[in-house]
Amino acid sequence: MVSADARVLSSVVASQLDVHARYGGVVPELASREHVRSIVPVVRGALEQAGISATQLAAVAVTEGPGLVGSLLVGITYAKAMALALEKPLIAVNHVEGHIHAVLLEARQQGLPVQYPAAALVASGGHSHIFLMPSEGAYTLLGKTRDDAAGEAYDKVAKLLGFGYPGGPLIDQLAPHGDASKVQLPIARMKGHDLDLSFSGLKTAVLRWVEERAMQEEIALRKARGSGARLTVPEWLQVTPPGTLNLLAAFQKTIIEELVRRLERVVQEHALQTVIVTGGVAANRGLRQVATARLPVRVLFPTPALSTDNAAMIAAGAFPKWQRQQFASLEMAAKASLTLA
Ligand code: KG4
Ligand code: ZN
Secondary structure (H helix, E strand, C coil), X not given: CECCCXXXXXXXXXXXXXXXXXXXXXXXXXXXXXXXXXXXHHHHHHHHHHCCCHHHCCCEEEEEECCCHHHHHHHHHHHHHHHHHHCCCXXXXXXXXXXXXXXXXXXXXXXXXXXXXXXXXXXXXXXXXXXXXXXXXXXXXXXXXXXXXXXXXXXXXXXXXXXXXXXXXXXXXXXXXXXXXXXXXXXXXXXXXXXXXXCHHHHHHHHHHHHHCCCHHHHHHHHHHHCCCCCCHHHHHHCCCHXXXXXXXXXXXXXXXXXXXXXXXXXXXXXXXXXXXXXXXXXXXXXXXXXXXXXXXXXXXXXXXXXXXXXXXXXHXXXXXXXXXXXXXXXXXXXXXXXXX
C-alpha cells in the first residue's frame, strides 16, 4: 500500500519459493493455486499493517500483465471485486513498469527525484529489457534478450548444477568464494548498435563444462542434500568444490559484464542523467557494485526488498494513472504478453 506522498504504508509479499523449489522453477498451475490461497490474507495483512480500512483507499491497482495468465487472473478478479464493492476506481499496471516504479518511488521518498533522460534495465526471471526514458512514463525499447532472461539463466544454471531454486540469490552469495579468472566463458559480442542480449550460449557453455568434467556425482550429492531443506551458504559450500565455485564466479561475472557493457553503450549514446537497474536480478550484489563503479552517471537500484516482485511497485506504478484519472474498466482482461514499448 502506497500513499499519495510516495510512502510505502505496507508491503506484504507471499513467497511461493518453497512451493516451486522442488521443481526447480515456477509451475504455472501451482502458482495460480497459491495466488488463490494467499490473496485474501495478503490484502488483509496490507490493510492492517498500514492501519487503514478498505473504505479509505483511493483506488485499487492490479497487475494487468505480462505474466502467467492464471496468476494474473486471480489478482484481476479479486481487484475488480474489491473496486466494485468499495466503489473505488480500478487501475491496471504493467508489471515491467511496476519494477521501474519501485525505483522512482524510493527516489521520491529520498527527496532525490530521477533526472531525465534515463535508461532502465529490467532484469528478472521473465525479462531482460533496456528502455530509454526521455521523461517519466515515456519508454522506447532499446534492447531485450533474444532467448533467456538474466534471472532465468541464473535459475537454469543453478538447476543444472544441483543447487536450489531460485538460483540468483544463491549464486550471488556463492560467487565471491570462487575465482572467476580460472574459467573462461564466452561473452556475446555486441554487433553494431544492437543492444539485444543473449544468455543461451552462456548456459550451453556451462553445460559443456559440466559434461567435460563428469560432475554428475557431485551434482547428485548436492541435489540430495538440498532437496526439501533450505541450506545455508556454509552448508552449500560444504558440498561445492573450488572448481565449481570458480565456475559460479565466472558465470556471474559474465552475466554482469553482458548487462553493464550494454548500459555503458546506452549512456554514451544518449547523454543520460540516470540509469535505473531493477527487477529480481537488481538484487545482485555483484551487479550493484560493477554498475555503480563503471557507469559515469547516477545509477539507481531498488532496495533489495523492492527488487524482487512486490505489490508496492504496482501501487507506485498506479499513482501517475490515478493523477491522470486513467482508470481501467471492469471488463479489463489479463494480458500475458503485455509489452511496455
Ligand atoms: O522480478 P522477480 O522477482 O520476478 C520476475 O518478475 O521474474 O525476479 C526473479 C528472478 C529469479 O530468476 C531470481 O533468480 C532472480 O530474479 N534473482 C537474482 C537475485 N535475486 C533474485 N538474480 C541474481 N542475483 C540475485 N541476488
Ligand atoms: Zn518481476
